[in-house]
Ligand SMILES: CSC[C@H]1O[C@@H](n2cnc3c(O)ncnc32)[C@H](O)[C@@H]1O
């Protein structure tokens with residue numbers, strides 16, 4: 399057994415207390431062996447966490463990581479215009495190499511901001527899976543299905559690809575990759591395809607992930623055409639099971655909140671994307687009160703425009719208060735749970751908690767910063783004050799991915815250079 403010890407830090411426990419302790423990790427199984435003082439002497443490798451907070455790695459519950467290549471390409475439009483006028487035409491020009499380098503760029507940003515696991519919907523999943531394997535991160539990946547712009551043959555092929563990818567990549571990268579069947583949304587995939595392919599996803603034993611109730615414009619057509627709210631429509635098609643998770647859930651009514659709570663389906667709240675596209679304010683406090691598991695996601699870098707989960711946490715707290723018209727809504731403790739174990743639970747992962755037996759996925763935050771001084775409450779600092787640049791080390795599955803801000807699994811300078819070239823060439827082709 400080879401072991402790693404994170405030494406001399408302050409460790410954030412699952413009950414959100416903070417204790418001075420070392421974290422001893424079995425690198426072969428990728429799990430935490432023990433959290434206690436003075437474990438340095440027992441380890442093969444150590445990572446210094448003096449004056450630092452050792453926190454569970456952040457879990458990004460909804461992302462399109464390769465869209466890092468489209469960061470800043472199209473801003474200041476609402477969802478539908480943004481997708482139709484700018485993003486989808488540019489995505490039509492993406493090559494496999496573009497998606498690989500876009501994914502590597504996004505993964506670098508995830509590692510540098512303390513994220514250790516994420517869920518991702520995109521095209522060319524084999525390229526994304528290869529980048530994830532190299533990065534050392536954990537991910538639930540899926541091919542996003544859109545049928546509305548395709549003929550019947552193309553639509554079926556797209557849905558079949560999503561199922562095949564979900565079957566083929568489950569357990570890849572030494573078990574760090576899991577998968578899902580991912581219809582893009584309830585309005586961009588025809589009901590006949592949901593009815594045909596959702597049962598196949600169930601037979602394959604993979605969860606289902608989709609955008610739902612993101613904008614008011616997305617709710618109205620389902621109510622008009624089917625006479626029910628979108629999540630009732632989804633439940634009628636077997637798409638609201640405990641292992642499933644939806645992105646956004648902004649425009650959900652009380653009936654839908656109850657449906658989500660009864661079903662045990664998770665919601666991934668994406669506050670920055672919802673604010674930037676002016677999609678609306680999700681009723682996060684209501685969802686949590688009703689017992690829905692609410693995780694956090696960045697969405698893609700083209701609608702955010704970064705992939706920092708610490709930014710997302712702060713946005714979730716601020717927007718949650720505004721939405722509830724209540725300063726006590728979505729408090730720091732709730733946000734830290736959403737950032738870590740609730741996101742993990744929503745996307746079906748065991749990570750998000752630091753305790754013996756848990757996956758060794760963690761981030762070490764440097765507290766020696768003016769904006770993290772004084773230290774009345776470290777949970778408050780995580781929710782409101784800490785930033786991506788404060789992350790010193792990132793560890794996933796027991797492996798050090800970043801040490802003292804140096805990413806060890808990807809060549810940061812080379813990825814940035816390739817990404818700059820690929821992005822320029824993509825934009826030239828798209829215009
Ligand atoms: C079919 S792969 C995923 C697809 O989703 C697009 N996308 C990115 N952000 C959003 C969003 O907020 N709502 C809906 N769709 C989004 C992305 O550009 C890909 O085309």
Ligand SMILES: [Zn+2]
Nearest residue numbers: 609645697698
């Ligand atoms: Zn999305």
